[in-house]
Amino acid sequence: MNLVHQIDRVPGRTNGLDTLRAGAIALVFTYHYTVFVSHAPTFGPASIVGWVGVDLFFVLSGYLIANQILSGVASGETHSLKYGLFHPHPLLDALALR
Numbered sequence: 001m002n003l004v005h006q007i008d009r010v011p012g013r014t015n016g017l018d019t020l021r022a023g024a025i026a027l028v029f030t031y032h033y034t035v036f037v038s039h040a041p042t043f044g045p046a047s048i049v050g051w052v053g054v055d056l057f058f059v060l061s062g063y064l065i066a067n068q069i070l071s072g073v074a075s076g077e078t079h080s081l082k083y084g085l086f087h088p089h090p091l092l093d094a095l096a097l098r
Contacts, residue, residue, distance in 0.1 A: 021060050027053030 013040020030043040041047035 017060055017064065021043040021057060024053040024060070028057070 026045060028050050030046045031048070031053070034041055034043070034047040034050075
């Protein structure tokens with residue numbers, strides 16, 4: 001059995017989100033390469049829209065964190081609720097950047 005079939009069988013996993021997160025990271029890398037190394041739009045339009053990758057990554061991370069917390073609360077797990085109430089720093093850090 002190959003790895004693709006193993007990933008498809010993980011319950012509660014949305015594989016498309018991993019692809020979007022990888023694309024977001026690639027946009028950020030191309031932007032940083034343009035700004036700090038080449039000083040020219042080496043990768044075409046992707047070189048100048050790296051900030052879209054940051055926004056996309058924050059949105060996806062917020063969705064995944066909220067989904068984990070809310071699914072834990074819905075199933076009666078108290079540790080998910082405690083994490084959301086007592087460890088809000090990852091979400092607040094993202095809001096502070098706005």
